[in-house]
Amino acid sequence: MKVWFKKVLVVLTTVATLGMYTPTALLEVQADQAKDNLPNSDQNEDSSNTTVPIQQEKPIDIQREQTLHHHKEYFINDMLNQAKDQTMTKFGPRMVNKVEDEFTNQILPTMESVLATLVDDAGDDYIHYEITETPSNGYGEKIFHVYDHRKGQDVARFDVRRENRPLEGYFFNFHYHLSKDGFNEHHEIGDLYWDKNIPPKWMA
Numbered sequence: 001m002k003v004w005f006k007k008v009l010v011v012l013t014t015v016a017t018l019g020m021y022t023p024t025a026l027l028e029v030q031a032d033q034a035k036d037n038l039p040n041s042d043q044n045e046d047s048s049n050t051t052v053p054i055q056q057e058k059p060i061d062i063q064r065e066q067t068l069h070h071h072k073e074y075f076i077n078d079m080l081n082q083a084k085d086q087t088m089t090k091f092g093p094r095m096v097n098k099v100e101d102e103f104t105n106q107i108l109p110t111m112e113s114v115l116a117t118l119v120d121d122a123g124d125d126y127i128h129y130e131i132t133e134t135p136s137n138g139y140g141e142k143i144f145h146v147y148d149h150r151k152g153q154d155v156a157r158f159d160v161r162r163e164n165r166p167l168e169g170y171f172f173n174f175h176y177h178l179s180k181d182g183f184n185e186h187h188e189i190g191d192l193y194w195d196k197n198i199p200p201k202w203m204a
Contacts, residue, residue, distance in 0.1 A: 072119060072120075072126065075119060075126065075127070075129075076112070076115055076116050076119055079115050079119075079129070079131055079146075080108070080111065080112050080115060082131040082133075082144070083108075083111055083115065083131060083143075083144060083158070084103075084104070084108060086131060086132075086133060086135050086143055086144040087103060087107075087135075087143050087144075087160075088100065088103075089135055089203065090135035090136075090137075090143050090160065090202050090203060091103075091202070091203075092137075092200065092201075092202060092203040092204045093204075094200045094204050095194075095199060095200060095204075098194075099172070099192055099194070102192050102193075103192060106190055106192065107174050107189055107190050107192065110174075110189045110190055111158070111174075111189060114156070114176060114187075114189070115146070118146055118155060118156055122155075125148070125150075128148050128149055128150040128151070129146055129147070129148055129149075129155065130146075130147050130149055131144050131145075131146060131147070132144050132145040132147050135202070135203070136202065137201065137202045137203040137204075138201050138202060138203075139162070139201065139202065140202065141159035141160060141161050142157065142158075142159055143158045143159060143160055143174075144158050145157045145158070146158075153179065154179055154183075155178070155179050156176050156177065156178050156179065157176060157177045157183060158174070158175075158176045158189075159174075159175055159176065159177070160172050160173065160174050160175075161173045161175070162194075162199060163191075164198075168193075169193065169194065169195055169196040169197075170193075170194040170195060170196070170197070170198065170199055171191045171192065171193055171194060172191065172192045172194060172199075173188075173191050174188075174189035174190055174191070174192070175187055175188050175189055176189060
């Protein structure tokens with residue numbers, strides 16, 4: 001068989017199988033041709049002296065580190081999406097359209113930073129964390145809690161408070177409380193301006 005015909009046959013086989021299967025007979029033909037093209041001095045050399053460098057794979061602990069890092073990023077992103085969903089639920093249909101963009105741009109990045117810190121501080125225990133799904137309605141402050149379901153305890157509580165500031169109007173003050181200080185301290189996230197008029201009740 002002519003050389004060009006063999007090459008065409010190899011190309012067609014590769015394209016037809018999309019690289020999933022390469023016939024060994026064709027590989028042997030190519031190897032024989034390559035051997036025939038070698039100078040005689042190269043063919044006579046003892047091939048047993050040839051050393052092939054072995055590439056070491058990344059150590060398992062580095063791979064594990066990278067896997068855990070990606071899992072942690074995914075976990076934080078998932079928590080952030082849940083946090084946004086619970087906040088939008090709390091605002092309710094009457095308020096959500098007016099505040100969603102400002103919330104996403106001004107408040108959510110700080111929430112993400114706080115959630116990432118909580119996850120980092122937890123070490124490997126972060127996998128037991130979840131976001132509660134019961135924001136308070138009416139005038140209650142609760143948006144969601146970060147809950148450790150293994151221990152059955154809240155880790156952090158995220159709230160929003162209405163504030164009527166004289167001559168300025170109504171603001172929503174976002175803050176959180178931590179279990180490590182007994183939920184006593186107010187840790188600020190940020191404020192959103194509502195209007196001079198009284199905002200509707202939560203979830204209205």
